[in-house]
Amino acid sequence: MGLGKRPRLGLIGFGGFGRLMAGALCPHMDILVCDPAYVGAVLDTGQALPMGTLEDAAQCDIVVLCIPVARVPHLCARLAPLLKPGTLVVDVGSVKVEPMRVMDELLPSHVDIVGTHPLFGPQSARDGIAGHKIAVCPLRGVRWRSVAGFLRRIGLDVIVTTPEAHDREAAMVQGLTHLIAKVLAGMGPLPERMTTASFEHLRAAIGMVQDDPPTVLHAIETANPYAADIRSAFFERAERLRVQFDGV
Amino acid sequence: MGLGKRPRLGLIGFGGFGRLMAGALCPHMDILVCDPAYVGAVLDTGQALPMGTLEDAAQCDIVVLCIPVARVPHLCARLAPLLKPGTLVVDVGSVKVEPMRVMDELLPSHVDIVGTHPLFGPQSARDGIAGHKIAVCPLRGVRWRSVAGFLRRIGLDVIVTTPEAHDREAAMVQGLTHLIAKVLAGMGPLPERMTTASFEHLRAAIGMVQDDPPTVLHAIETANPYAADIRSAFFERAERLRVQFDGV
Numbered sequence: 001m002g003l004g005k006r007p008r009l010g011l012i013g014f015g016g017f018g019r020l021m022a023g024a025l026c027p028h029m030d031i032l033v034c035d036p037a038y039v040g041a042v043l044d045t046g047q048a049l050p051m052g053t054l055e056d057a058a059q060c061d062i063v064v065l066c067i068p069v070a071r072v073p074h075l076c077a078r079l080a081p082l083l084k085p086g087t088l089v090v091d092v093g094s095v096k097v098e099p100m101r102v103m104d105e106l107l108p109s110h111v112d113i114v115g116t117h118p119l120f121g122p123q124s125a126r127d128g129i130a131g132h133k134i135a136v137c138p139l140r141g142v143r144w145r146s147v148a149g150f151l152r153r154i155g156l157d158v159i160v161t162t163p164e165a166h167d168r169e170a171a172m173v174q175g176l177t178h179l180i181a182k183v184l185a186g187m188g189p190l191p192e193r194m195t196t197a198s199f200e201h202l203r204a205a206i207g208m209v210q211d212d213p214p215t216v217l218h219a220i221e222t223a224n225p226y227a228a229d230i231r232s233a234f235f236e237r238a239e240r241l242r243v244q245f246d247g248v
Numbered sequence: 249m250g251l252g253k254r255p256r257l258g259l260i261g262f263g264g265f266g267r268l269m270a271g272a273l274c275p276h277m278d279i280l281v282c283d284p285a286y287v288g289a290v291l292d293t294g295q296a297l298p299m300g301t302l303e304d305a306a307q308c309d310i311v312v313l314c315i316p317v318a319r320v321p322h323l324c325a326r327l328a329p330l331l332k333p334g335t336l337v338v339d340v341g342s343v344k345v346e347p348m349r350v351m352d353e354l355l356p357s358h359v360d361i362v363g364t365h366p367l368f369g370p371q372s373a374r375d376g377i378a379g380h381k382i383a384v385c386p387l388r389g390v391r392w393r394s395v396a397g398f399l400r401r402i403g404l405d406v407i408v409t410t411p412e413a414h415d416r417e418a419a420m421v422q423g424l425t426h427l428i429a430k431v432l433a434g435m436g437p438l439p440e441r442m443t444t445a446s447f448e449h450l451r452a453a454i455g456m457v458q459d460d461p462p463t464v465l466h467a468i469e470t471a472n473p474y475a476a477d478i479r480s481a482f483f484e485r486a487e488r489l490r491v492q493f494d495g496v
Contacts (some may be wrong), residue, residue, distance in 0.1 A: 009325045021422045032395035097483070122446035135442055143403045159442055169442040174437070177446045180428055187478075194383055194407055194417040197372035205449035221493050228494070230435075235490045237431045245469050246476070 006030055010057030012075065013066035014038050015213065016122045017092065021066060022049060024129050025153065032057055058082035067090040069219035072099040076106035083246040085110035088143050092116055094174060094216060095223040096137050096163035104139060107144035112141030117154075117166060119173075123208040130155030136168050178217045179234060254278055257319050258305030260323065261314035263461065264299035264370045265340065269314060270297060272377050272402065280305055285419075306330035313339040317467035320347040324354035333358035336391050340364050342422060342464060343471040344385050352387060360389030363411060363414050365418070366404075371456040378403030419474035426465045427482060429454040 007029050011022055014035035022031050023043045033041035033049050034057035041049040057063060058079055067075055072093065083089070089111050093099050100115045107113060115137035118129075125132055134156045138144035148158045184190065184206055196202070209216075219228050255277050259270055262283035269292045270279050281297050282305035289297040305311060306327055315323055320341065327465075331337070336357050341347050348363045348462035355361060363385035366377075373380055386392035396406045398401045438451055443470065456466075469475050 027306065119442065119444045121444075132445070133443065161442070166442065169439045173439050173443050173447045176432065177434075177444065177450055179489065180444075180450065182489055183482060186485050187424075187481050191417045191421050194367065194409070194414065195381065196367045196369075196425065196456075197380070198429075198453040199421045201449040201453035201456070202425055202428065205446040205453065208444075208449070210444035230491070231493060232317050233435050234431060235486060237434050238483060238486050241427065241430055242479070245479060 007062055008032065008060040010034060010060035010063045011066055012054070012057050014041050015066065018066035018126060019043065020122050020129070021064070021092070028154070029062070032060060054078060055082055057114070059084060059135055060087070062088045062090060065089070066156065068215035069093040069095050069099050069223050070215065073102045073106065076103055080106050080108055083108055083111050087111045088141070089113050090116055090147065091193055092118055094170065094219050096166045097225055098223055100137060100139055100163045112143050113139040114140055114144045114147050115163060117170070119210070121212065123211060131157065131158045133159060135159045137161060137163050137166060154216065166226050168226045170220070171224045171230045172219045175224065175227045175230045177205060178220055179231065181209045181218065185210055249372055256308040258282060258311045259306050259314055260302070260312065262289050263314065266314035268370050268373060268377070269312070269340070269366070276402070277310070280308055292494060293334065302326060302476055303330055308335070309333060310336045310338060313337070316463035317341040317343050317347050317471050318463065321350045321354065324351055328354050328356055331359050332423065335359045336362065336389070338362050338364055338395065338485055340366055342418065342467050344414045345473055346471055348411045352485040360391050362392040362395050364388055364395070365414060367454070369460065371459060372463035379405065381405045381407060383407045383409050385409060385411050385414060415472050416474045418468070419472045419478045422468045423472065423475045423478045424467055424482065425453060426457055426460070427479065429457045430465060432460055
């Protein structure tokens with residue numbers, strides 16, 4: 001990240017996305033994984049990463065929160081007294097307004113904070129993260145510039161934005177995708193034979209999000225302040241269409 | 249189509265799909281276009297095709313009905329007395345059960361009938377029809393075999409099926425795609441910046457069908473006997489999800 005020596009990165013959370021991120025970052029940084037749910041932190045390549053406690057992770061140059069949005073307040077409360085001055089704290093959640101407000105409130109003033117939202121996941125970035133998008137929201141300090149620069153160097157399309165602008169757009173992008181995926185998921189196996197190109201796109205869209213943990217849908221739909229309006233508009237238009245065809 | 253000389257094809261209907269088809273078939277057949285809505289039948293390449301009356305079109309070796317599903321009964325009634333023995337009548341509608349029943353009932357016993365449904369359109373086949381799918385439903389005569397063979401030779405993926413099996417699968421494939429496109433179309437401009445790969449797929453799916461004439465959605469949703477059930481399942485699951493998130 002433009003530092004002289006290889007930075008040490010404390011990765012808190014080794015779920016599907018944490019693993020994807022660790023794989024992408026380990027050529028560039030020394031990663032220490034903290035996740036009590038795992039005994040060993042093994043990448044898809046077979047490479048094992050060192051693990052440590054929350055205290056260990058908090059001592060790294062960069063601390064990345066790779067946990068469900070709903071757990072951000074609890075983790076920040078635990079993390080706050082452990083962080084040393086000058087640490088850069090980064091989150092990767094699908095929602096930005098409220099989690100970043102919480103980080104700002106709970107984390108000590110002597111750390112810098114950058115919010116990010118990688119607009120990809122283990123499914124869509126199966127063949128690598130290059131070319132995918134990531135939103136970067138500056139919050140505290142100027143190091144969001146070197147974060148953005150680093151992310152561009154590893155091939156990502158960086159969108160610098162505010163938490164509000166992010167959540168407004170993400171409410172539609174992710175809210176609608178996950179809503180539709182959820183509706184279709186319960187309709188039984190989708191046809192594979194007599195398909196149109198547009199249906200194949202629809203199936204690909206669903207395939208990319210249907211294995212996301214339920215916490216992702218929950219965060220998108222309940223923690224994004226703009227999601228309820230998008231949802232209402234969707235259901236309202238669906239109902240209008242139902243009446244149009246079925247007349248009742 | 250395996251005939252000794254170049255067959256003459258009477259194309260009834262020169263809308264978006266008729267034009268696409270004429271472009272794909274004119275290297276192989278002599279096409280005569282019948283469409284009272286057009287003064288000249290000009291392809292996207294600039295090539296002009298000869299035009300004629302319904303009587304002229306009915307005298308061709310092959311007669312293709314390229315009209316909205318709802319107009320099949322009316323056209324068949326007018327066409328029936330004009331067809332000569334041995335003519336092959338082909339339709340291209342998005343729904344097969346009822347239109348093929350009508351063709352069977354109204355067209356004289358001395359003509360052969362094959363139902364087809366090209367699973368592509370002017371948007372999805374913008375770069376050519378090769379590689380796209382087409383459903384072929386044999387109805388009267390054995391010439392569906394040479395139809396299927398010809399369609400394969402021009403690069404299409406031919407699925408031979410029954411009207412019932414077709415409509416059951418298409419109800420989901422087309423019913424869902426058009427329903428979702430219709431719901432989203434009214435939600436204002438879709439985001440283009442902060443997008444995920446799955447949202448891009450969703451947007452591509454919608455883009456391919458949103459310019460279809462309203463008669464297509466109408467045919468898919470009201471003329472396909474299985475569409476109502478798919479629609480109910482979709483709206484029921486949407487409502488269940490609404491209650492889950494909004495609690496009312």
